[in-house]
Amino acid sequence: MVRQVVVPLVVIGGLGGVGYLLFPDDLAFLTRLISITLLVLSLDLVVGYCGIATLGHAALYGVSAYVAGNVCLIGRSDPLTLLAVGALAGAVVGLVSGAIVARFRGLPQLVLSIAIGQLVGALSNKLSSLTGGSDGLSGITPGRVFGVFSFDMFGRTGYAFSLAVLAVVFVLLSRLVASPFGLICRGIRDDNLRARMIGAAVYPRLIAMYGISGAVAGIGGALTAINTGVVGLDSVSFERSAEGLVMLVLGGAGSLWGALFGAIIFQVFEHLVSAANPFHWMTLVGLLLIAIVLFAPRGLGPAATALWRRARGGER
């Protein structure tokens, strides 16, 4: 109970406070960061907990952003409704892509996931009446949160709202991954045949987890529509999928904390470096990734745990 509820709430609340103090004039960056963090958490559920390789996860995120944006444009602008709609859209796309992707393993699986991503990307470009095409879907103006807090031009409401959503989702996911269902998914990841040999039907569980993952990505997508008022083709792009995976590997797949910190560290680093050096920041991000893969191949989370253990062992 403490580990799954209190710790996440305190840590995310604390990080939110620190973020507000560090970037008081750049809350738009922080809300974007939170939205992408939800994408990375969602990705962790299938990559880290189920061992499914995917480079098409932005499809789940982007479609939900478009759906939430459109629902807002036709007049249902309550932010919580938009989140629910986004989650539902993401879950549907997740179930469908899960049904396709989980049939395969290894490289064919990876290629299929890319194909789904590209398909959704191409459709988003073509169906410009729904997506605004390359101009993006704009003019999304969400209503007040609980009918009280309106989205102000400084982004304070948006930031607080996003932070609260992230905290709630994180707590729910902590519970999920510690459940029997979460455990069987990790078992399937470790050894598919072994899982079947204890009597578990593997395929339906992978699809179910994909659906849940889709709902989480969908909440992230809906948040970006709500906060920025615009949904562009970048939200369904291959780059978005790939970046999400990089953040996950950076933090350590197979742990929600790894996903959380990977997403935060990568995006803060990118933000600072691109401001300091607009010409070479991509080079520096590349160097950071190479360094991490060399020195902490399983991600920063496991590396930090190992260091902590060694330090404690040294004290004794």
Place this chain on the structure above:
Amino acid sequence: MTRALLQLHDVSRSFGGLKVNSEVSFTLAEGDRVALIGPNGAGKTTLVNVITGDLSPSEGRITFDGHDITRLSIPARVRAGLVRSFQITRLFTGLTVAENVALAVMQRKGLTWRMFAGATFTSGVREEWRQVLDLLGIGHLAGRPVTELAYGQQRLVDLAIGLALNPKVLILDEPAAGVPHDEAPKILDAIARLPAEIAVLMIEHDMDLVFKFAKRVLVLAGGRLIFEGDAASVTADDNVRRAYLGSYADGRRRA
């Protein structure tokens, strides 16, 4: 008369033109302790894979507890009570000993769709995995990641997973293979303490182990069952001698 559990009726399996198992028939009944032996390449592991559903037979039928299971999926066979261990240990490498066994318990009880319950410490589940670990003498390892264990201990965890599934038939594929000599007795000991009503089929090379364990022996050679009888008479059988000597002589000639 004890109840027949697993029955093979003329089961064959071919890979392309190569017939690896030909018309194998036998019966395992409640409480049986049977060893399946045979020279390398006799088709023992293929036969196990056909029985457990990893491979489907090219011909023949398999029944389990009175039901035809020839076309049943792997998980469905396990749920019916047909359980195996692996020649090379297969565990959930990212999990602890307790989680490995608890997963088997929860799967058997149909709890693994639960998304908002605690996992290993749910009442009922906890008692069961503790009981199985204690039975095999590895209760003290419960909290350890399985990858940290010695190989002999991992074999015991593999066995614990099998037991946690409450099998009616348990197939052990060379349970002592790769285990250091001083640890092998622990595994034998664990096998000796398996609940009496379970039917156990052990695939084994080590004849000492076979004689200690089995009341009945099946000999597979060239994909065919060439002997079925009690353990005492197996070494006296001419067919068996020829099969083993034949493969030995072949090996010498090739070398």
